[in-house]
Amino acid sequence: MTNLGELTGGAVADAGAADAPFDVAALDGATTTDAPTEGAPDAGPTFRDDFARDDGTIGNGWLLRRTPGCFGIRGGELLRSAQTPDAGTDSYVDCLIYRPASEDLLNVEASVIVRFKDTPQGWPQIHARIQKGTVGTAGMLDSYFFFLNRSSGFFELGHVHGAAAFDVFATFAANPALDSTTPVRLTLRVTGTGPVKLVGTLDRFVNGQWLQSGQVAHDEDAASIPVAGSVGLSSGAAKDEATSNYAYDDFTRTPL
DSSP, X not given: OEEOTTOOOOOBOOSSSTTOOOXXXXXXXXXXXXXXXXXXXXXXXXXXXXXXXXXXXOOTTOEEEESTTSEEEETTEEEEOOOOOOTTTTSTTTEEEEOOGGGOBSSEEEEEEEEEOSSSOOEEEEEEEEOHHHHTSTTOOOEEXXXXXXXXXXXXXXXXXXXXXXXXXXXXXXXXXXXXXSOEEEEEEEEOSSSEEEEEEEEEEETTEEEEEEEEEEEEOTTOOOSOBEEEEEEEOOTTOSOBOEEEEEEEEEEO
């Protein structure tokens, strides 16, 4: 089990004009500790959010857990806001947005486009089966997630357990290497209960089309999450990072 205690602090790089103001206070209205519930049936349409709305508001039904203002919109992208680290309150488990309980799914595929502003690329993360028992508790989270580990440079597929620790099931290195001009897409697919089948996929947008750059898969039996949950996005930054230098765009959730 790996501990991600260092994933605190950080701020997003500007997605538009240099030194443009970012209204963190405008996001506070989205703050909530309401949690998803178990067992919602797999039904309903695909949900998509391109974040193409006014700067400074998340909106569109997203719930933001614990840390007011850690995410916001600028220039049609979702960014981590400028924020001073405060005893871990903006770690990846607390800087998380997720969909409401009415949309909980057991079998689901979630994806998001990531645009890197600079290097190193930080810790972009996509989650599924986020559980109600811990999502409302500070410093706690239970979910499956697929993410870029800045420390190793590898994309990793894992299971978050409670107090900011997680198991890593499988990893791969991006090939070719990431850069600040090529968008990538993270996709996490979660199905089944015994075992729970997990697939994490990295695609790169090259010459007008998405090309697969890597994929990992794992079947989990022991200590699995066998019930429905929410999907969402989180953001981590090492303590020495001045910025979380990436932006999210075009989030999609598809029932399977």
